[in-house]
Amino acid sequence: GAGVSQSPRYKVAKRGQDVALRCDPISGHVSLFWYQQALGQGPEFLTYFQNEAQLDKSGLPSDRFFAERPEGSVSTLKIQRTQQEDSAVYLCASRLDGAGPYNEQFFGPGTRLTVL
Amino acid sequence: AQSVTQPDIHITVSEGASLELRCNYSYGATPYLFWYVQSPGQGLQLLLKYFSGDTLVQGIKGFEAEFKRSQSSFNLRKPSVHWSDAAEYFCAVANNAGNMLTFGGGTRLMVKP
Numbered sequence: 001g002a003g004v005s006q007s008p009r010y011k012v013a014k015r016g017q018d019v020a021l022r023c024d025p026i027s028g029h030v031s032l033f034w035y036q037q038a039l040g041q042g043p044e045f046l047t048y049f050q051n052e053a054q055l056d057k058s059g060l061p062s063d064r065f066f067a068e069r070p071e072g073s074v075s076t077l078k079i080q081r082t083q084q085e086d087s088a089v090y091l092c093a094s095r096l097d098g099a100g101p102y103n104e105q106f107f108g109p110g111t112r113l114t115v116l
Numbered sequence: 117a118q119s120v121t122q123p124d125i126h127i128t129v130s131e132g133a134s135l136e137l138r139c140n141y142s143y144g145a146t147p148y149l150f151w152y153v154q155s156p157g158q159g160l161q162l163l164l165k166y167f168s169g170d171t172l173v174q175g176i177k178g179f180e181a182e183f184k185r186s187q188s189s190f191n192l193r194k195p196s197v198h199w200s201d202a203a204e205y206f207c208a209v210a211n212n213a214g215n216m217l218t219f220g221g222g223t224r225l226m227v228k229p
Contacts, residue, residue: 004159031215042120042206042219043160056215091160101148101214102167107159 002026004108006092012114013082021077021111025094032075033105034067035091043091049075082115089113118143118209122220129197130228137192137223139207148210149190150217151181155203163205166190177201202227 005024013019025032031050035043036059045059051072060067064083069075079086089112093105119142129135141147148167152160164175171183181192190207207220 033215033217035217040221042122042208042221043217045216045218048215059216093160095214101210101212103214104162104165105217107152107161109157109159 004092004094004106006090006108006111008111009109010112010114012116014116015083016081018078018080019082019113021079021090021113023075023077023092023094023108025073025075025092026096026106027073029094029096029106030072031095031097031105032069033093033095034075034077035093036061037089037091037110039088046077046090079113082113084115087113087115118147118211118218120207120209120218120220122205122207122223124223125221126224126226128226128228131199132196135192135194135197135201135225137205137207137225139190139192139220140188141190141207141209142188143209145212147190148212148214149181149183150208150210151175151179151190151192152206152208152219153177153203154206154222160206163192197225197227199227199229201225 007022034046037043047067048056049069064080066078089110091110093107097103121140150165151163166183204222208217
């Protein structure tokens, strides 16, 4: 079946622009996660949804970052007034169940954001 | 707070040689540990995971890892490396709720012919 997909795969923004990154999870997956991966580093947790509820947003680096999943399926990560330090790969992952670490998080290919 | 350290940023091995990638974690309770592989342009793929029980876990692609509580380590091993194993490898620990993975900085593996 289809995996997690993300769009666009590449995004170039001028500093100060707003961007929206989309994640289509595996159909029927309850949990959805966003991670930020800076160049040469491991992914860092941003936020977590269980269905449409955003249960943890402790990793969002500033109030310029906003995520939503209004119907419990597709999710959008929005970054307002982008800064150069926002340049990174943004990874989305989905998981079948609602809680617990036992089931696998399936990752999408990521969106590479470059802020000029 | 949980954390993961991968001491080796780059490792180069010859094809057919054995491999060990190091991972040390810090976590207050019983850790849930994972190894992922990331190839260029690809998403992260789970190689194996440890929750409890047998401390030697087998994964896909011939990889295995051993959990050592006394050393806070979860090292990844493969007896004979193939050229297709060249990639970046990440060790991760999950919190109890499983809602957050904390990753190490990664180890880039290069394979010499």
